[in-house]
Amino acid sequence: MRLQGVWRYGLVGLLLLLTGCHSLINQHYAYTLPQHSGQVNLSGLNQPVSVGYNEFGVPLIKGQNLDDVYLIWGYLHASERINHMVLMRxxxxxxxxxxxxESALSIDSFMRKMRFRQAAEKLYQQTSEENRRYLQAYARGVNLWLNSHQDKLPMDLAAADYQVPPWLPTDAILILSLANFGLAGNLHEEIxxxxxxxQLGAERLPWLFPVYPDEPLPHDEARKLQGLNLAPLQQEAEQLKLVSQSLNNIHLHDVMASNNWAVTPDLTENGGTLLANDTHLPIGLPSLWSMVQIETPEWQVAGASIPGIPAIVLGATPHLGWGYTMVIADNQDLFLEQLRSSDRGPEYLYKGQWLPVKQTKEIFHVKGAADVSENLYETRHGILLNESLKNRSYLLQPLTVESRYGIALSTLSPLANDNSINALMAxxxxxxxxxxxxxxxxxxxISVNMLLADKQQIGWQLxxxxxxxxxxxxxxxxxxxxxxxDWLGSVSEKQYPSALKTEQGWLASANNRVVEKGFPINFSQTWAHPERFERIATLLGETNRHNFSTTKRMQYDRLDPMVAKLQTYLADPALRQAMANLPQPEQQRATLAHARLMEFDGVLKADSAAAALYNLFLTQFNHQLFADAFAEHPQAWNAFVESAKSYSAMADHLLQDDSQISASPFWNKADPVRSGKANIIAYSLAAAQKEGEKLLGVDYSGWQWGKLHTYKWNSLSSQVAAYLPEEQxxxxxxxxSYLNRGPYPAGGNxxxxxIASYSMGKNFDTLLIPSMRLIVDFSQKDPVWVMNxxxxxxxxxxxxxxxNINGWLEGEYQNLPFSQSGQQREYGDNRLCFLPESAAGVSCP
Incomplete structure (x- = not known):
């Protein structure tokens, strides 16, 4: 970093230390904020465009044509999110x-192998001329802002002293590719x-990676690794894990989730279809979402966009609403390759023949240092991920085959006739x-469960x-x-499941298995826990009088259906006997915890003592059941904890009866007294009570789940700080205190x-939250309600x-109205007017 950047951060830090006043820092950086009123003349604009703002800064863009609207959209995104957009790009x-x-080189090496830029260029060429024109207009708007604001950049960009290159029309597709990368978690689970x-043996994998509650454990899948000497791959796999975790740490890749549901008019109180969606993303600042409303003489639309992408990803028009949840698609595979060195270069074995490894060179520009080159290596199964991740010096050296295996990543590239971008925009x-x-x-x-609703019917399409x-x-x-x-190609979209309902019905998804057991097409083996979907289904089935208020209550529901499932087992006489056999004081603690959990209503409120005890029990059960097997393998334990974001081994062992899981090696301990399901749960109950007393005190009435489990919004700067120079x-x-927000007490799990997930076996820090909420109620004149x-x-x-944080905590939604009266109410009369550069005597619409 150059001295100028350090000085800028240092000045602000000194100002805060001396005054403790955030408002003074805001005043210092007020020149970096966009204007919300007045007039701006822009080259390339055909006709005037007006922008109104509601009290939370959401813009209403009104233009006479879409070319102008997309240009202004790019300009506004840049004015509010340029630092966010730059980091994603x-x-x-x-x-x-x-x-x-240099600290980011390992992430760069990993991401360069994903080839998102090449995919974006290919998709752009297959985009219609009209849509390319809109993407060009959006990029032009971003660049118009950049050209006039290089000396007015936000604090973090200014401190980094980074000259932002021009925005390209393909960058929107590039960021879409990054978003899609976060929708599939199997790559990380394979690592x-x-x-x-x-470290534990392939024979343990089926018990540690169950597929779904009613499906057999994946023993057949694990057998392909049995008998292989995987020890030489340890360094490479662990390095891959570190890079993967680095992406998670800066919230630029993580396993994401979501809920959505829709109800036909005859099941609603006011006779209009209802659609609800909440997307689950890592907690942090800024939100991924940027709300926007657009109006032209022919079109109105409102909802959530992603900065850098000119599209309403979730939202509605006066006629149609849409949203999505993640399929948790398995469309990435790792292949192990046998490698050897030869006079012709590195080779890999395929069907009895040694074939040359394809090589290409990548150049990395490094801030404050010389450029670095790296050779990328590719087999028929894809790019080798591990060979360039051995150590820091790899970047300066040719490939040296030190391990027996390479790790190749297979992904599906865009087809020659891919119509995805045109379809998304249409x-x-x-x-x-x-x-x-x-x-x-x-x-x-992008692999999602897309949910749709018009005024008469609802539909779902994978x-x-x-x-x-x-x-x-x-x-x-x-x-x-x-x-x-090997892969044989891709599944035809004709085989994708879908549903259409016009009466007496609802549709929903929550990252659960969306096809029946035994469905002939494999869309995923890493579905999420089914409890969220089960709870949604229960609430949708409880009434035929759904309305806006009941939908809001559903989105804020914190009942965990697993509590009732656990209570069924807690009534088992075998457990009572195991508790009676515990030594004192474990017996007393287990008895207390047992009684309290049996009385628990299952609602994980932030101020609930029972919710704290319940989650402490889940964590202790995870440790009691699995941790001893990982005692000498901390890297494997970390990998196991990370993999529990889909349907987990802990849930599978806890909820299945002994006859179904008695073969699990994890029930058997060195100490027979601690072996078996009943004994392990008895000890877990005692340990949970003991840990609660340690963390929350001996007075159970003072326990609160929100004292252990909190929301903390960390900024982009804080997230990437570990990769920046020490002084920064x-x-x-x-x-x-200026950049970040929280902690606030959190409920749920x-x-x-x-949702408010945490890393089971690590800590209770909240990971995923409902990053935005959408409700479309077509019984209302202005049907679109959002929350960031x-x-x-x-x-x-x-x-x-x-x-928006306080409103998000309290359940306050914002209306994005289509009616003129609603727009007057929400946006008022104040407008920012964009005019063509040479306009004279022209007024805003």
Whole structure:
């Protein structure tokens, strides 16, 4: 970092230390904020465009044509989120080292192998001329803002002293590719499973990676790794895990989730379809979402967009609403390759022949240092992930094959006739669900459960790309040298499931298995826990008088259905006997915990003592059951904890009866007194009570789940601080109270509709939250209601940086109205007017 950047952060840090006043810092950086009124003349604008703002800074863009609207959209996104957009673009391209320096090279190397830029260029070429024109207009708007604001950048960009390159029309597709990367978690679970197989043996994997409650354990899938000497891969797999975790740490990749549901008019109180959606993303500042409303003479639309992407990802028009949840698609596979060195270069074994490894060179520009080059290596199964991740010197050296295996990543590239971008951009212009569903089937670039509603009917369509495999399901890494696990192409969208309902029905998804058991197409083997979907189904079935208020209550529901399932087992006489056999004082503690959990109503409120005890029990059970097997393998334990975001081994062991899981090796301990389900749960109850007394005190009436489990919004600067120079890290630490928000008491967990997941076995820090909520109620004149979890801006000096947090905590939604009276109410008369550069005597619409 140059002295100028350090000085800027140092000045602000000193100002805070001397005064403790955030308002003075805001005043210092007021020049970086966008204007919300007055007039701006822009080149390239054809006709005037007006922008009104509601009290939370959400813009209403009114223009006479879409070319102008997209240009202004880009300008506004840049004015509020340029630092966010830049970081997402750098991550997707594998160019973070240009911003952060050498510490980001391992992330860049990993991301460069994802080839998102190449995919974006290919998809752009397959986009219609009209849509390319809109993407160009959006990019032009971003660049118009950049050209006039390079000396008015937000604090973090200014401190980094980073010259932002021009925005490209393909960058929107690039960021979409990054978002899609976060929707599939199997790549990371395959890395986790490889680490565990190395250290505990492949025969343990089926018990540690169950598929779904009613499905058999994946013993057949694990057998492909048995007998292989995986020890030489330990260093590479662990390095891959570190890189993967680094992406999680900066909240630029994590396993995401979501809920959505829709109800037909005859099941609603006011006779209009209802659609609800809440997307689950890592907690942090800024929110991924930027709310926006657009109006032209022919079109109105409102909802949530992602900065850098000119699209309403979730939202509605006066005629159609849409949202999505993640399929948790398994469309990435790791293949193990047998490698050797030869005079011709590195080779890999395939069907009895040694084939040359394809080599390409990548150049990395490093902030404050010389450029670095790296060779990328590729087999027929994909890029080798491990060979360039051995040590820091790899970047300067040619490939040296030190291990027996390489780790190749297989992904599906865009097809020559891919219509995904055109379909995505066309859906908001449809008026009826069947037409929108037909377009959704053409979306290959993102794997989601798309839910749709018009005024009469609701529909669900699965989207994305999924491989056809010769053998296996791709849950664990596959040997690549004999070809038996190769991909045969992709599944035809004609085989994708869908549903359309016009009466007496509802549709919903919550990352659960969305197809029946035994469905012939493998869309995923890493579905989420089913409890969220079970709770949604229960609430949807309780009444035929659904309305806006009941939908809000559903989105804030914190009942965990697993509590009732646990209570069924807690009544088992075998457990009571095991508790009676415990030594004192464990017996007393277990008895107390047992009685309290049996009385628990299952609602995980932040002020609930029983909710604290219940989650302490789940954590202790996880440790009592599994931790001893991992005692000498901390890397494998970390991998196991990370992998528990889908349906987990802990839940599978806890909820299944002894006859179904008696073969699990994890029930058997060195101490017979601690072996078996009843004994392990008895000790877990005692340990949970003891841990609660340690953390929350001996007075149970003072226990609160929210004292252990909190919301903390950390800023982009705080998230990336570990990868920045030391002096900048110190400055960011001094600005903690200015940049970050919280902690606030949190309720819920991974199983509640109002999700607040944490890392089971690690700590109770909240990971995923409902990052935005959408309700579309077509019985209302203005049907669109939204809620962001943070604010519109990524600039800490902005009043809209974190002004949604209190409303998000309290359940206050914002209306984005289509009617003129509603717009007057929400946006008032004040307008920011954009005019063509040479306009004279022209007024705003």
């Amino acid at each position: 750098l991550t997707a391209e594998g160019r973070l080292a240009e911003y952060m320096g 986790d499973s490889l680490i565990i197989a190395q 859906i908001p212009h449809q008026r009826r669900v069947p037409q929108a569903m037909a377009l959704a089937r053409q979306i290959n670039v 989207t994305g790309s999924y491989p056809q495999r010769k053998k296996g399901v791709g849950l664990f890494p596959s040997p690549g040298w004999n070809g038996e696990y 890290q110190k400055m960011i630490a001094r600005l903690d 991974i199983n509640t509709i109002n 979890n943070a604010g519109q801006s990524a600039n800490p000096a902005s009043p809209h940086y974190a002004d």
